[in-house]
Amino acid sequence: MKQPTRDEITERIKGILDGKISRDSTEDWVDYFISHDDEIELIDVEAWHYLIQLGTMCVQIAPNEYIYSSDDLLELMKEYS
Numbered sequence: 001m002k003q004p005t006r007d008e009i010t011e012r013i014k015g016i017l018d019g020k021i022s023r024d025s026t027e028d029w030v031d032y033f034i035s036h037d038d039e040i041e042l043i044d045v046e047a048w049h050y051l052i053q054l055g056t057m058c059v060q061i062a063p064n065e066y067i068y069s070s071d072d073l074l075e076l077m078k079e080y081s
Helices: 006-017 023-035 045-057 070-080
Strands: 060-062
Touching (some): 006 045, 023 045, 045 070
């Protein structure tokens, strides 16, 4: 199984920011790869770190309230894009 690319991860963030993709579905997407990490063909270590960081930014602290803001998602995207 191939890991998500930086571009795929960036597209997920853009989808969240545009309201087209939920953080919940993104958290599930990230969790899928993390739970299958032993099957991942790791090609880009930085992309893997990007994926992990995105997953932490999708964790809710209350209904519809997240630890990290949209601005934080933008900063993450800038850091890895």
